[in-house]
Amino acid sequence: MSSDSLLALRMRHRVGALLVDVDLRLTAPWTVLFGPSGSGKTTLLRAIAGFVRPEVGRIAYRETVLVDAAAGIFVPAHARPVRSAAQSARLFPHMTVQANVLYGGGWGLQREQEREVAEQVMAVFRVQGLAKRMPRDLSGGERQRVAAARAVLAASTAGPLGSTLLLLDEPFAGLDTGLRDTILPELWSWVTERGIQVVSVTHDVAEAFQLLPDVVKIADGRVVAQGPVEVVLAEERERLLGRLGR
Amino acid sequence: MDFEALGLTLRLALSTTAILLLVALPLAWWIASGRGWARALVQAAVAMPLVLPPTVIGFYLLVAMGPLTGPGRFLIRVLGHPLAFSFTGLLVGSVIYSLPFAVQPLVAGFSGVEREYVEAAAGLGAKPGRVFWSVVLPMTRASLLTSAVLAFTHTVGEFGVVLMLGGNIPGATRTLSISLYDLVQDGNYAAANRTALVLVGFAMVALMVIYLVPGSRVQDGGQADVVR
Numbered sequence: 001m002s003s004d005s006l007l008a009l010r011m012r013h014r015v016g017a018l019l020v021d022v023d024l025r026l027t028a029p030w031t032v033l034f035g036p037s038g039s040g041k042t043t044l045l046r047a048i049a050g051f052v053r054p055e056v057g058r059i060a061y062r063e064t065v066l067v068d069a070a071a072g073i074f075v076p077a078h079a080r081p082v083r084s085a086a087q088s089a090r091l092f093p094h095m096t097v098q099a100n101v102l103y104g105g106g107w108g109l110q111r112e113q114e115r116e117v118a119e120q121v122m123a124v125f126r127v128q129g130l131a132k133r134m135p136r137d138l139s140g141g142e143r144q145r146v147a148a149a150r151a152v153l154a155a156s157t158a159g160p161l162g163s164t165l166l167l168l169d170e171p172f173a174g175l176d177t178g179l180r181d182t183i184l185p186e187l188w189s190w191v192t193e194r195g196i197q198v199v200s201v202t203h204d205v206a207e208a209f210q211l212l213p214d215v216v217k218i219a220d221g222r223v224v225a226q227g228p229v230e231v232v233l234a235e236e237r238e239r240l241l242g243r244l245g246r
Numbered sequence: 247m248d249f250e251a252l253g254l255t256l257r258l259a260l261s262t263t264a265i266l267l268l269v270a271l272p273l274a275w276w277i278a279s280g281r282g283w284a285r286a287l288v289q290a291a292v293a294m295p296l297v298l299p300p301t302v303i304g305f306y307l308l309v310a311m312g313p314l315t316g317p318g319r320f321l322i323r324v325l326g327h328p329l330a331f332s333f334t335g336l337l338v339g340s341v342i343y344s345l346p347f348a349v350q351p352l353v354a355g356f357s358g359v360e361r362e363y364v365e366a367a368a369g370l371g372a373k374p375g376r377v378f379w380s381v382v383l384p385m386t387r388a389s390l391l392t393s394a395v396l397a398f399t400h401t402v403g404e405f406g407v408v409l410m411l412g413g414n415i416p417g418a419t420r421t422l423s424i425s426l427y428d429l430v431q432d433g434n435y436a437a438a439n440r441t442a443l444v445l446v447g448f449a450m451v452a453l454m455v456i457y458l459v460p461g462s463r464v465q466d467g468g469q470a471d472v473v474r
C-alpha cells in the first residue's frame with residue numbers, strides 16, 4: 001500500500017469528564033482504534049468525521065486540512081473526503097434497504113452502475129436479499145450490516161481511487177462471529193482494491209487480529225501504544241488465549 | 247349563506263397556508279437546530295399571536311400599513327393605495343396571526359428527528375439541503391400535515407384581525423366569520439346558523455384529517471409516533 005495515505009490528527013477536547021488528548025499519524029490502509037468503552041475512541045472518530053469540533057487541534061487528510069482550531073478552519077462533515085457509519089445503524093426509515101445503501105452514491109456514476117456496485121456491496125455484507133425491504137422489517141444485526149454497506153458504497157463512489165477515508169464505529173459489535181469472520185476478509189479486499197483507507201473502532205481482540213491492521217490503543221483519552229496488532233495487542237491476545245485454556 | 251364570503255375565506259386560507267409553509271419550514275428548521283437567546287427571541291415573537299388579543303395585532307398592522315408610519319407611506323406610494331382594507335393586507339395579517347400554528351408543529355417534529363439521522367446523512371456526503379429534503383422532511387410528514395391543516399383552519403376562523411384590518415368589504419375583506427357577525431347583528435339567526443355550521447364543518451373535517459392520518463414518523467425500530 002502507498003505510504004502516503006496519511007491522516008494527521010492532533011487534538012485536545014473535553015467530553016464530560018473525559019479529556020481526549022492525542023497526537024496521531026495514521027499511515028496504514030486499515031487502522032483499528034482499540035480500547036475500553038468510554039476511552040474516547042468514538043470521539044476521535046467523530047472529530048475526523050466532522051461531528052465533533054475539537055477545542056484545540058489540527059486534523060489533516062493527505063494535503064487537505066479538515067480542522068485547524070487556531071486558524072478557525074473547520075470543514076463541515078459533508079464536504080470532507082470522509083465517509084462514516086456510526087455505532088447505531090440509523091437507516092432512513094422511509095427508504096428501502098436499497099435506497100439506503102444508494103444514498104451516499106456519488107461521483108457521477110450512472111444509476112445502473114451505482115445499482116451494480118450496491119448489489120456487490122450488499123453481497124459482501126450478506127444483505128443482498130434484503131434490497132426491497134424496509135428498515136423496520138430487519139433484525140438489529142441486518143440493520144447494522146446495511147448501515148456498514150451504505151458507508152462502504154459512499155466511500156467507494158466518493159472520489160477518485162484512493163482519495164477517501166472510511167470510518168466505521170464498531171461495525172460488527174453484537175454480530176455473530178461466524179458472520180463477521182466471513183465478511184471481514186471480503187471487506188478487506190474490497191477497500192484495499194479501491195484504495196480506501198479505513199479507521200475502525202473495536203474493543204474485540206479477535207476482530208483486531210483477523211484484520212492484521214495497525215492498532216492504536218487508547219485509554220482514558222490518551223494513546224497508550226501504536227503499531228502492528230501483534231505487538232500492541234500481544235498482552236490482550238495472551239490473556240484471551242489463557243482464558244480459552246491453552 | 248354568503249357564498250362570496252365563503253369563496254373569499256377559502257382563497258385567504260389557501261394563500262395564507264401556502265405562504266406560511268414557505269416561511270415556516272426554514273424558520274422551524276432554524277429554531278429546532280440549535281439553542282441560544284436569538285432562537286428564544288424569535289420563538290417568542292412567533293408565539294405572540296397565541297397570547298395577544300387578535301385586535302392588538304390588527305391594530306398595529308393597521309397603523310403600520312397606514313400613512314402614519316414610514317413603511318406604511320412607502321407601501322402607499324408603491325401600491326397607490328393603503329394595504330389595509332384590501333385582500334393583500336388581510337393576507338399579511340393572516341400570515342402573522344397563524345404563524346405560530348404553522349411553526350410550532352414543525353419545530354416539535356424537527357426536534358423529534360434524532361441528531362444521529364442528520365449525522366448519518368452528512369457522514370455519507372449529503373449537503374445540508376439534501377439532508378433536509380430527503381431525510382428530515384419525509385420523517386416529519388405528520389408534522390407538516392398538522393402544520394398545514396392548523397394554519398388553514400386557524401385562518402378560516404380568524405375574526406379580530408380581519409375586523410380591525412379589513413373592515414367589511416364584500417369580495418375583498420368580508421370573510422365568513424365577519425359575515426356571521428353581521429347576520430347576528432341583523433337578527434338573521436337562520437342564516438347565521440348555516441354560516442356557523444359551515445365553520446364548524448371546516449374545523450371538524452380538518453381535525454379529523456390530523457387524527458386519522460397515522461403518525462408517519464416511523465422510527466428505526468418500527469414504532470409510529472403520535473401526532474403532536
